[in-house]
Amino acid sequence: xxxxxxxxxxxxxxxxxxxxxxxxxxxxxxxxxxxxxxxxxxxxxxxxxxxxxxxxxxxxxxxxxxxxxxxxxxxxxxxxxxxxxxxxxxxxxxxxxxxxxxxxxxxxxxx
Amino acid sequence: xxxxxxxxxxxxxxxxxxxxxxxxxxxxxxxxxxxxxxxxxxxxxxxxxxxxxxxxxxxxxxxxxxxxxxxxxxxxxxxxxxxxxxxxxxxxxxxxxxxxxxxxxxxxxx
Numbered sequence: 001x002x003x004x005x006x007x008x009x010x011x012x013x014x015x016x017x018x019x020x021x022x023x024x025x026x027x028x029x030x031x032x033x034x035x036x037x038x039x040x041x042x043x044x045x046x047x048x049x050x051x052x053x054x055x056x057x058x059x060x061x062x063x064x065x066x067x068x069x070x071x072x073x074x075x076x077x078x079x080x081x082x083x084x085x086x087x088x089x090x091x092x093x094x095x096x097x098x099x100x101x102x103x104x105x106x107x108x109x110x111x
Numbered sequence: 112x113x114x115x116x117x118x119x120x121x122x123x124x125x126x127x128x129x130x131x132x133x134x135x136x137x138x139x140x141x142x143x144x145x146x147x148x149x150x151x152x153x154x155x156x157x158x159x160x161x162x163x164x165x166x167x168x169x170x171x172x173x174x175x176x177x178x179x180x181x182x183x184x185x186x187x188x189x190x191x192x193x194x195x196x197x198x199x200x201x202x203x204x205x206x207x208x209x210x211x212x213x214x215x216x217x218x219x220x221x
Contacts, residue, residue: 031207033207035211042211042212042213042214043154043199043211043214044211045208045209045210045211048207048208050207055207055208056205056208091153091154093154095207098142098144098159099144099156099159100144100154100156100209101156102153102154102155103153104152104153105153
């Protein structure tokens, strides 16, 4: 049963620290998405890739967030420096057709 | 900017009652998807609608896409406790780019 995996599942860090979240998409999927979910803003699309190329990262705060796909089995989302307002659940999703398969998420708390 | 709103925000129903959530977009959508997220879980894909006026059914769930392709609805007949969760619509505003609705949280009382 193929699944999207995300690490870490939980992360608590202090303001100003760098945070890196990792995602392993389902093998064979060529589209990868990063979403952020908060109670106030709901599910927001941060960035997405197709065949490892970034297609759109307009949803991402450019000054502190960066997303990359160093290879087909790994997508990363980095926040540097982190701020308390970045506290949220970050989901990675992958797809091949139109369906998006979500990972379990990384719950980030910035104090 | 582009927005996708859902109503109601919350819905509590008795088990066996019907439930409907409505999704409205500020712009025309090329297609719309529906997801379910259980408490503490992640969104799970339910269905995609593409054609104007399209209606699709999955057991007790009926999905509709409006004629103008700006609104959609999800109707659950005879809810069960397993239907508990938040239902999201996601409107396609570009190739592979989806804007998620605000979600409707469903609680089913046994």
